Amino acid sequence: MKITIIGFGSWGIALACLLAENGHAVTGWDNPAYIEKLRKNGRVNEYLPKVVIPESVRLTDDVSEAATGAEMFVVALSSKAIATTAPSFSEHFTAEKTVVIVSKGLEETRQIRLSQYLSEVSAGCKIVALTGPSHAEEVAQGIPTTIVAASECEEAAKTVQTVFSSESFRVYTSPDLLGAEMGGALKNVIALAAGISDGLGFGDNTKAALITRGIAEITRLGIAMGANAQTFAGLSGTGDLIVTCTSQHSRNWRAGNLLAKGNSLDATLAEIGAAVEGVNTAKTALSFAKKHDVDMPIVEEINRVLFEGKSPKAAVADLMRREKKEE
Numbered sequence: 001m002k003i004t005i006i007g008f009g010s011w012g013i014a015l016a017c018l019l020a021e022n023g024h025a026v027t028g029w030d031n032p033a034y035i036e037k038l039r040k041n042g043r044v045n046e047y048l049p050k051v052v053i054p055e056s057v058r059l060t061d062d063v064s065e066a067a068t069g070a071e072m073f074v075v076a077l078s079s080k081a082i083a084t085t086a087p088s089f090s091e092h093f094t095a096e097k098t099v100v101i102v103s104k105g106l107e108e109t110r111q112i113r114l115s116q117y118l119s120e121v122s123a124g125c126k127i128v129a130l131t132g133p134s135h136a137e138e139v140a141q142g143i144p145t146t147i148v149a150a151s152e153c154e155e156a157a158k159t160v161q162t163v164f165s166s167e168s169f170r171v172y173t174s175p176d177l178l179g180a181e182m183g184g185a186l187k188n189v190i191a192l193a194a195g196i197s198d199g200l201g202f203g204d205n206t207k208a209a210l211i212t213r214g215i216a217e218i219t220r221l222g223i224a225m226g227a228n229a230q231t232f233a234g235l236s237g238t239g240d241l242i243v244t245c246t247s248q249h250s251r252n253w254r255a256g257n258l259l260a261k262g263n264s265l266d267a268t269l270a271e272i273g274a275a276v277e278g279v280n281t282a283k284t285a286l287s288f289a290k291k292h293d294v295d296m297p298i299v300e301e302i303n304r305v306l307f308e309g310k311s312p313k314a315a316v317a318d319l320m321r322r323e324k325k326e327e
């Protein structure tokens with residue numbers, strides 16, 4: 001199949017390697033300065049230094065070259081870049097095409113999910129979210145990974161399952177696009193909290209509490225929005241939350257860790273360099289919670305730390321001092 005990946009950062013590159021290995025004709029599109037940088041660096045991205053993009057993968061910064069002839073699109077942009085970049089491709093997102101969204105986040109300006117945004121700007125394509133515990137660094141090395149292709153269109157989810165599956169990449173399908181997307185977007189906010197907890201020197205008890213209470217609040221919001229509760233116990237929910245809160249590869253965990261050590265938000269983002277989606281998602285997650293009248297204490301405290309200058313220590317203290325409750 002001819003597949004174009006829009007957004008060729010760490011995740012786009014890791015998926016390109018997998019798809020090329022599976023025998024597909026892959027094109028990677030990104031902005032001119034970055035494509036030029038990849039070419040100059042011998043087809044290597046500095047965040048994935050051990051991975052050389054295979055010669056069979058075509059690199060381009062030209063939308064029409066990237067889109068012409070593509071049978072499937074994979075959107076691997078940071079969530080912030082989707083609103084600025086996806087519209088230039090939207091005329092190519094026609095009814096017979098499948099658009100696979102692998103970005104994790106929410107659309108800040110319109111306050112909607114990324115698949116809703118793509119569906120609004122597209123020309124009727126089928127949309128699938130491919131999401132779950134899947135660090136680029138590990139997928140690129142062929143480390144066994146499992147993931148979910150979620151779509152309201154069963155046939156499109158099955159096509160994505162067939163195209164991406166390999167001996168080291170096992171793809172399940174799910175009809176719950178909303179639940180899968182919300183799990184993938186919101187786990188990054190909880191991962192910031194897990195990084196803060198580790199940065200403050202707290203222990204495994206605290207992290208287990210954040211993961212468990214974190215999935216509880218994500219599930220509450222998801223159900224209020226119409227998702228299936230069981231989705232949050234699966235790969236795109238608990239699975240992704242565990243990997244993001246416990247892995248050395250997680251940028252959101254690292255960002256939380258730096259914030260806990262007293263770095264400002266700007267210094268933290270500059271230090272990490274690449275997309276820290278939890279920061280982009282936190283505000284929108286909170287407004288979703290307010291709209292659906294759902295209690296999300298961890299998300300609330302993370303917003304205070306990120307945007308109101310609250311100290312991470314005070315945020316933890318306030319979470320511990322909340323009104324006593326039944327679990």
Ligand SMILES: NC(=O)c1ccc[n+]([C@@H]2O[C@H](COP(=O)([O-])OP(=O)(O)OC[C@H]3O[C@@H](n4cnc5c(N)ncnc54)[C@H](O)[C@@H]3O)[C@@H](O)[C@H]2O)c1
Binds near residue numbers: 007047137274277
């Ligand atoms: N990285 C992962 O392991 C992973 C896994 C699953 C989902 N995702 C999601 O996929 C989306 C994209 O994530 P990502 O990790 O690919 O982000 P990224 O920061 O690596 O890339 C995002 C964009 O940043 C630019 N960029 C990347 N590397 C650059 C460099 N070295 N120099 C200059 N510009 C550069 C490119 O324009 C690229 O499209 C996010 O929504 C993320 O949550 C990432």
